[in-house]
Amino acid sequence: MKPYVICLMHSSLDGRTHPSRWRPKGAGTDWFEKIHEELGGDAWVIGRVTGSEFAKGKPYPATTGETFPRQNWFARRDAKTYGVVLDAHGKIGWGRSDIGGDPIVVVLSESVPDSHLAGLRGEGVSYIFAGKSEIDLVLALNILNRELGVKRLLVEGGGVANGAFLRAGLIDEFNLILSPAIDGAKGAPFVFDSTEADGDKRAPLTAMTLENVRELGGGVLLLRYLIKNDPQGAAG
Numbered sequence: 001m002k003p004y005v006i007c008l009m010h011s012s013l014d015g016r017t018h019p020s021r022w023r024p025k026g027a028g029t030d031w032f033e034k035i036h037e038e039l040g041g042d043a044w045v046i047g048r049v050t051g052s053e054f055a056k057g058k059p060y061p062a063t064t065g066e067t068f069p070r071q072n073w074f075a076r077r078d079a080k081t082y083g084v085v086l087d088a089h090g091k092i093g094w095g096r097s098d099i100g101g102d103p104i105v106v107v108l109s110e111s112v113p114d115s116h117l118a119g120l121r122g123e124g125v126s127y128i129f130a131g132k133s134e135i136d137l138v139l140a141l142n143i144l145n146r147e148l149g150v151k152r153l154l155v156e157g158g159g160v161a162n163g164a165f166l167r168a169g170l171i172d173e174f175n176l177i178l179s180p181a182i183d184g185a186k187g188a189p190f191v192f193d194s195t196e197a198d199g200d201k202r203a204p205l206t207a208m209t210l211e212n213v214r215e216l217g218g219g220v221l222l223l224r225y226l227i228k229n230d231p232q233g234a235a236g
Contacts, residue, residue, distance in 0.1 A: 010177040042151055070110045095123070175222065
């Protein structure tokens with residue numbers, strides 16, 4: 001069963017997501033964690049690039065004498081909230097087992113080497129498999145629901161991960177914290193983005209309904225949209 005999926009992002013007026021580049025500086029940048037807590041997800045998910053920013057370790061050894069079945073492995077199943085990271089090819093060496101107290105669960109493809117699985121197990125990092133060589137997001141969400149009881153999932157970037165969920169027709173609600181600031185330069189990530197391979201794919205969005213506009217102060221707005229997807233165009 002698919003969890004209810006909420007995308008939460010914070011952006012400048014031109015849709016960019018790196019506050020350090022915004023001008024004027026410091027425009028409402030303390031709101032993300034507050035809204036994150038208010039939304040009350042059972043888990044939150046980020047992509048590999050964003051996940052790498054939280055990593056404290058080095059890549060795991062390239063070889064191991066051990067072999068592991070391509071089966072889901074959980075260090076913990078009793079957490080209130082989980083931090084889920086999409087890392088299809090096993091690039092991140094964690095050096096930690098949680099982010100802000102939330103146990104890490106890595107979503108892998110079956111192409112990941114045994115040495116990476118040994119590294120994850122050694123650090124107490126849970127992992128699930130969702131796809132042979134690339135991540136099947138529908139399968140990943142079903143596993144999170146079935147194995148960890150995730151019923152409410154927050155999708156929180158980066159832009160490529162957000163875009164993948166959007167194009168798969170999996171986002172039910174979009175909450176955007178909009179700051180009175182401009183980036184205005186090339187190279188900054190957007191709220192929704194894609195890889196080159198997915199650049200021509202369009203999301204199966206059929207409607208967005210503005211449910212609420214909330215003034216957070218200092219010109220910062222929280223926009224809440226409900227999203228309707230075409231079930232024929234959505235993945236799964």
